[in-house]
Amino acid sequence: MTAPALTKNQSLVFDVLSRSDAPLSAYTILDKLRDHGFRAPLQVYRALDKLLERGMVHRLESLNAFVACAHQEKECCGGHGHGTVAFAICESCGHVVEFHDHAVDHRLDDWARERKFKPAKTTIEIRGLCEQCAA
Template sequence: MSAHAHRELTKNQALVFGSLSDAGGPLTAYAILDLLREDGFRAPLQVYRALDKLVEFGMVHRLESLNAFVACSHKDCTGHGSAAFAICEKCGDVREFTPDDAVGLLKNWTESQGFALARTTIELRGTCKGCVASG
């Protein structure tokens, strides 16, 4: 059982996380809302409030450059290092990875500047291997 399940999610949080897990890729908040209308969701705030908590828990990541959200691909997201994302602009696939070496260098820079780092956003846009091959 994944560490995610250790946390007691509320009903709405579980529904939203389930949508993202089932999707296997990024969804916008409004896409989630549409998926959950049959479960009683009526308004964007129901989605955004659940997403806020899930992001806080580390179970969901926000993709700033897509205005979308994705379930963390790790079994246990809490406490892992900063995530990065490779986003294919052809097929929309998103690969999460953890570039500890690159993040370490960025941390070195922030420390040298006296900048107290709270959160990193690293998003790489391009074309994935499959789409390069077929395109």
């Protein structure tokens, strides 16, 4: 059950996100890929959908933007696609730190179980100022 190789468009989008040190909107990605033949938002959104499915990319709901997953394929919690991811987003420099916290995950799982709520996807985003920018 090895995942199929990325298509050309998926690779291009993933590369752009990987090289960026801040989240990018779909339209910013589009602009960066015009030289590679991208003409329409859908080309970006379709690639993003697949990358999100694989857990190779995350969506930041509070920014309507996307980042490459900070972890490698086989790392930590089983690699891409497992566990809840949390983000600390600096509102000054735009830098994003991705992290996992099992205690938080457990706590939210417990809350859900008690209420028989079936979680599909959990979003945790802390917006604020990073150490550099808070100084």
